[in-house]
Amino acid sequence: MAAGLMERYRLAGVAPPQLMYVDRDCxxxxxxxxxxxxxxxxxxxxxRLDIWHLMRRFAAGVTTESHQLYGPFMRQLSACIFEWDAGDVRRLLEAKRSALEGKHGMVGLTEAEVSRLIGRKEIALHCRRRTCGAAATEVLLLDLLETFNSEKGVDTLGIPLLDSIHIQAIWQEQRRHLHCIQDPPGVQLYTETGKITPRLGLSLRTGLHILGVIPPQPVPGQMQCISRHSYWMDR
Known part of the structure; x- marks a missing residue:
């Protein structure tokens, strides 16, 4: 399969992919x-290792996915890995503040107050997400696992979310992959599809994350190649 895919690129005269996401052998x-x-x-x-697959490996350490705390755990797991681009967030805050002042006369709002008025869909439309870095993610994940492996990880029926022994084994095995999920420097992962300029606001980009090239037949290990298009998980 690999030889055939490389040959197809050669015959098409297309530059090789810069980046490949896999579910194993990273x-x-x-x-x-x-x-x-x-x-x-x-x-x-x-x-790079596909981040969704790493998250699923940690999810294997829960006692049941129907647990009351499973959803919060997975959301916080994602937050340990990703962060919003600070420049994009700052620009969105400025545009939101300008729109609130111009349309609704809401002046003198603090940054926290403006931030609370920005919905999740709005920030996802205008802001990019990126990985936090291996060192930061390791610290955050350790804290998350310790929190949910304590009395805070028990539901109203007294059932723990995490299998304590299993999750520790998963952590010892998967921590080495934290470097494998980081965004590679110099590789453009987002495609800007347009800009909007709210009345009295700043120009904001709208982004679309496009899946690149996927091998046409089943292969040992899911692979996703990034060539002239960009790939990003729906985070």
Whole structure:
């Protein structure tokens, strides 16, 4: 499959992908990535672990997905990995403040007050998300697991969310992959599809995250290639 995909790129005269997301074989304790070795003609290829798959590995440590705290746990797990782009958020806050002052006469609002008036769909439309960095994610994940592995991780029936022994084993195995999920520097993951200028506001971009090239037949290990298009998970 790898040889065939590389040949298709050669015949099409298309530059090789810069980035590939996989569900396994992103790295190795005994050398480089097995996936990168399969695509040996693409010497600049960066291999990353798909973040959804890493999150599902941690989800395997819960006692049941029907637990009352499963949803909050998964949302906080995502927050340990991703953050909003600070520049995009600042621009959205400025535009929102300008619109509130111009349309509704709401002046003198603090940044926190303006932020509370921005909905999740609004921030997702105008702001990019990025990974926090391996070191920051490790600290946040440790705190999250400790919190939900305590009395705070027990529901109203006294049932714990996490299987204590299992989640510790998962952490010991998966912590090495925190470097494998980070956004690679210099690779554009977002495609800007347009701009809107609210009345009395600043110009804001609207972004669309486009899936790149997917191999046409089932393969051992899901792979997603980034070429001229951009890929991003629906976070």
């Amino acid at each position: 790295c190795s304790s005994f050398g480089g990535s097995k996936t990168a070795a399969m695509y040996n003609e693409w010497d600049q290829l960066v291999v």
